[in-house]
Amino acid sequence: MTQDPPRLSVTSQDVANHAGVSRSTVSSILNGKDARFPQETRDRVYAAATELGYRPSHAGRALAMGKSDIALLLMPNATFGPQLQEGIDSLAGVAATHGLTLMVRFADPDADETLRAILNLRPAVVVDLGVLDQAGRELVQAAGVRLVPQVINNESNEVDLLIGRMQVAEALSNGRRRLVYASLADWRLDPVGPIRLRGAEAEAASRGVDVTHIHVPLKAAGATEALAQVTAGSAERLAVCCYNDDVAIAILAAARQLRLAVPDEISVIGVDHTAIGQLVFPRLTSIAVDFAALMEALLRELDTNGYGPPARPDLRSSVRLVAGDTT
Structure with missing residues (x-):
């Protein structure tokens, strides 16, 4: 039979x-x-x-209904800490409660290619982590695809602005220092670094302090050269606010090469609170980001079913300082 x-x-x-x-x-x-x-x-x-x-069958559903049951997480081809995986896992679980399957896609260098991929896939929802410009968002919405977050404005950057401010506040907590913001020198996009820098500059300005901006590669020689540029001929104590823990560890390595005592002559603070940052010596001070909570806050917009704005989540609660021995 x-x-x-x-x-x-x-x-x-x-x-x-x-x-x-x-x-x-x-x-x-x-x-x-x-x-x-x-x-x-x-x-x-x-x-x-x-x-x-x-x-x-995602393809079959897309053809029959004009859209699929896919929630597309659209990410810039950027540098993210390992904790992002926790956020993706959380987002997948929240999407599933809405009958959606999460798919992760990194942006193409060509913005038009990214848009074509979205429209061909016909997702039900696109969770945009800073890839689409306003014209692209309007085109996606015109195709009947929901966008999360619904509106891009200054509040959407609240977390990264806060990170920059928190770094400066911690850097100056033990006395006045010359402030340096260390970005990552990398070929990939950096959608959040400039926002964190703006937050650091805003906090520094409120305290009457300037910020020197440097780009730091994740190589010992390059990091040492970058740090040497801001220490040459100066005996000022430095405070370096770093894009993430990787950059902070590179700065610590450079400080050893330049024989700068941490934290007496140079203090360092990272972002992501990575496991490796807690294993280096001195133990790294860092900003911990609860990516899972951030992702869940984004997908709560689905609960509105498209009618009216969602309740604004308290994103500030997803960011906290983890004190180490480098500040």
Whole structure:
């Protein structure tokens, strides 16, 4: 006896009805986010999907409905700390509760190519981490695709502005120093570094202090050269606010080469609170960012179903100073 071929019309709702659970439960379990469900529930969903011959088809749904069940996380081809993976995992779980499957895509160097990819994929939602300009956002929205966040304005940069301000406040907490902001010298895009620099400059200005800006490569010789440019001929104590922990570790290596005592002659503060930053000596002072909370705050906009602005989340609570031994 041969088994009947699976019906092409089977949907996740059919599976949910057959298993006696909600559609969001089916989406979560079949997308691998099943840890919070009892084993009996998982077994019922898997059994129902097998019996009905259910196979998710993003392409088929896109053709039939004009859009897919994909939530597309659009990321600049930039440098992000390892904690971003936690945020992506959290975002995938939140998307699943809305019957969506998360897909991550890095931006192309050609903005038009990025737009073509989005429109061809026909996602239900695009979570834009600073890739699209206003014209691109309008084109995507005109195609019926929801954008998160809905509005790009100064508040959208609140977290990175706050990071820069927090770094300067910590850098000057033990007395006046010459302030330096160290960006990452890298070929990739840097959508948040300039914002953090603006935050640092704003906080410094409020305290009557100037900020010197340098670019630091993640190589010992290049980092030493960059730091030497701001220390040559000066006996001032320095405070270096770094784009991330990688840059901060490069600055620490350069300080050793230049025989600068940390934190007496030069203090250093990073961003991301990485594990490696806590293993170096001296232990790095850093700004910890709860990427999972930030991602969840973004996707809460889906709960509005497109009607009206969402409640503004408290993004400031996702950023905190972790004191180390370098400030």
